[in-house]
Amino acid sequence: MSNNKFKILLLEDEGNIRKLVATMLEASGYQVIEAATCEQGKTLYQSYMPDLVILDLGLPDKDGKHFLQFVRESAATPIIVLSARSEERDKVEALDLGANDYVTKPFGSAELLARVRSAIRSSHIRQSDTGKKTFKVQDLVVDFEARQVVLKNQEIKLTQTEYNIVAFLAQHCGKMMTYSAIIKAVWGEPPGEATIKKLQVNMANIRKKLGSRPGVSSYIMNELGVGYRMNGERDHD
Numbered sequence: 001m002s003n004n005k006f007k008i009l010l011l012e013d014e015g016n017i018r019k020l021v022a023t024m025l026e027a028s029g030y031q032v033i034e035a036a037t038c039e040q041g042k043t044l045y046q047s048y049m050p051d052l053v054i055l056d057l058g059l060p061d062k063d064g065k066h067f068l069q070f071v072r073e074s075a076a077t078p079i080i081v082l083s084a085r086s087e088e089r090d091k092v093e094a095l096d097l098g099a100n101d102y103v104t105k106p107f108g109s110a111e112l113l114a115r116v117r118s119a120i121r122s123s124h125i126r127q128s129d130t131g132k133k134t135f136k137v138q139d140l141v142v143d144f145e146a147r148q149v150v151l152k153n154q155e156i157k158l159t160q161t162e163y164n165i166v167a168f169l170a171q172h173c174g175k176m177m178t179y180s181a182i183i184k185a186v187w188g189e190p191p192g193e194a195t196i197k198k199l200q201v202n203m204a205n206i207r208k209k210l211g212s213r214p215g216v217s218s219y220i221m222n223e224l225g226v227g228y229r230m231n232g233e234r235d236h237d
Contacts, residue, residue: 006120007031009050011041011067012082013060017105021054021082024109025116038062042070050077052120057083057094065097072098078119082107088225092178095227100175102226122174135170137231140210140219142170151210161186162206165199169220169230178227203228 008025012018013036022032033048035041038059045053045067053071057064064081071077081094084105091102100119103112135142141150149156149166158166164186169177183191183199203220210219221229 006052007033007048007050008116009033009035009041009045009048009053011035011038011053011059011064012056013037013058014056017056021112024113028113028116030116036060038064038067041067045071045077051123052116053077053079054116055079055081055099057081057085057090065094068094068097068099076123078123080112080115080119082112091223091226092180095176095178096180102176118174135173137170137173137219142167156209158206158209159202162202162209165202166206166220169228173230176223176227176229182228 006029008030010018010022010025010032012021012034015036018034018036022034025032033044033050035044036059038061041053041055041059053067055064055067059067064083068079068081071079078100079098080101080103081091081099082103082105083090083094085091086104094102100122101115103115133143133145135144139152142148143150144167147163147167149158149163165182168182168185179196179199180191183189183195186199187195189195203222207218207220207222219231221231223229
């Protein structure tokens with residue numbers, strides 16, 4: 001193992017995939033701890049307290065969602081689900097249980113490494129930002145105290161609901177937030193067809209005001225049918 005300060009617990013029962021991902025991560029300087037079962041993963045998690053977990057859902061002893069719930073009972077460690085399950089309901093359930101991201105197999109190595117970097121960076125941003133009154137990513141600034149959003153030194157005029165959505169995503173920068181999580185936080189009610197449509201309309205307005213265009217990197221990413229994520233790529237102060 002390398003001496004990189006970032007430790008990753010890789011919980012994957014398929015040996016070939018586990019070795020492939022471990023080799024890729026180690027080549028990028030991460031320390032990798034490997035596990036093939038849910039119970040082994042729980043033991044290694046408690047022993048090493050990793051900076052990030054890459055989790056397969058189809059484990060031989062228990063469903064990976066059991067491990068996800070186990071971690072979320074006591075910790076906010078970033079968890080990226082890496083699974084062959086591509087159904088929308090599986091993604092939504094895993095994200096609602098606390099997963100930070102969801103990558104489906106087969107996957108590209110560059111994409112997975114980018115998700116790993118983003119999840120680790122965003123986790124440290126949230127830890128360092130605890131109690132801070134502003135959030136900044138690239139040219140976007142969210143002032144929580146003034147309830148203002150500024151882009152390229154120009155205030156963006158948002159409705160109260162639009163601001164609440166942006167602030168919630170900023171507070172969870174880099175994490176895919178499901179429709180359900182956003183609706184509960186902003187409207188305080190369970191999701192339904194009407195509230196999901198209301199969220200989508202508000203989000204369309206927000207993204208337009210933030211200058212989102214096809215083919216151009218956006219501050220807020222959308223995964224249709226699943227949720228939204230504030231881009232974790234952030235300038236260093």
